[in-house]
Amino acid sequence: MTTTYALLLRGINVGGHRKVPMAQLRSVLEELGHRDVRTYLQSGNAVFTTDAAAADEELATAIEAAIEEHFGFRVDCLVRAHDYxxxxxxxxxxxxxxxxxxxxxxxxxxxxxxxxxxxxxxxxxxxxxxxxxxxxxxxxxxxxxxxxxxxxxxxxxxxxxxxxxxxxxxxxxxxxxxxxxxxxx
Known part of the structure; x- marks a missing residue:
């Protein structure tokens, strides 16, 4: 089943610290196999579609690991579906x-x-x-x-x-x- 989620990152791109450029964030999400990746503003909002049958927390954990690997620092992430x-x-x-x-x-x-x-x-x-x-x-x-x-x-x-x-x-x-x-x- 295909589901569209919002990804909410905590505490990035504030005051020049913990920079996560949105183009690079989109690439990280695409490398994880997510589709239709779009970002909104520079403050850590992304939307993606996936067929993964994972829970919100599992998706968030995988994204946190990928962000840490790519950017070199940990970012708390929440993944929430449209209905929520x-x-x-x-x-x-x-x-x-x-x-x-x-x-x-x-x-x-x-x-x-x-x-x-x-x-x-x-x-x-x-x-x-x-x-x-x-x-x-x-x-x-x-x-x-x-x-x-x-x-x-x-x-x-x-x-x-x-x-x-x-x-x-x-x-x-x-x-x-x-x-x-x-x-x-």
């Missing part, structure tokens, strides 16, 4: 249609987490900013953008992610990845 990406967009607890893309973010998580992980964050203290958890995703509403978000800063503390990693995308990118992985791509 569409569900993240559909299940957003914030009024996405009424917001600018910079005001809403999805932080894709490597595994499920529960609210107890964030019990030490006083949600009331950060209003009107807010966050909510979904299926392997943390939604962040930051009306002034992520760069000015005090809640985003509190949510980025490494202690919250000891056994899980997260990679964030603004809402415009969330919707673009849904589109790019969809049946009419």
């Amino acid at each position: 990406l569409a569900a993240v967009a559909e299940n957003c607890p914030f009024p996405a249609a009424e917001l600018e893309g910079r005001q809403l973010h999805a932080f894709y998580l490597s595994r499920p987490v529960d609210d107890s992980r964030f019990a030490g964050i006083d949600r009331e203290a950060f209003l009107p900013e807010a966050f909510a958890l979904g299926d392997r995703v943390l939604y962040l509403y930051a009306p002034d953008g992520l760069g000015r978000s005090k809640l985003g800063e509190a949510l980025s503390r490494p202690a919250l992610y000891k056994d899980v990693f997260a990679t964030g995308r603004n809402w415009n990118t969330v919707l673009k990845l849904v589109e790019m992985t969809g049946p009419a791509h």
Whole structure:
């Protein structure tokens, strides 16, 4: 069965560090046997089609190994199919249609987490900013953008992610990845 996936790389091409040129990333994915490889922006978003009957985690592990071999450093990767990406967009607890893309973010998580992980964050203290958890995703509403978000800063503390990693995308990118992985791509 052919499936189209989005590949989300964490922490590349930021401030001139851990450079992964998108043309080279496409080549790495093609060398792994994936087809219809496309990238979106320079921040680590790719879409590919494969016939591999592997789980998301298996695909991500193979891609991480290939990236490390090619570029010489390890990059955390998430691989998610269209149905999952569409569900993240559909299940957003914030009024996405009424917001600018910079005001809403999805932080894709490597595994499920529960609210107890964030019990030490006083949600009331950060209003009107807010966050909510979904299926392997943390939604962040930051009306002034992520760069000015005090809640985003509190949510980025490494202690919250000891056994899980997260990679964030603004809402415009969330919707673009849904589109790019969809049946009419």
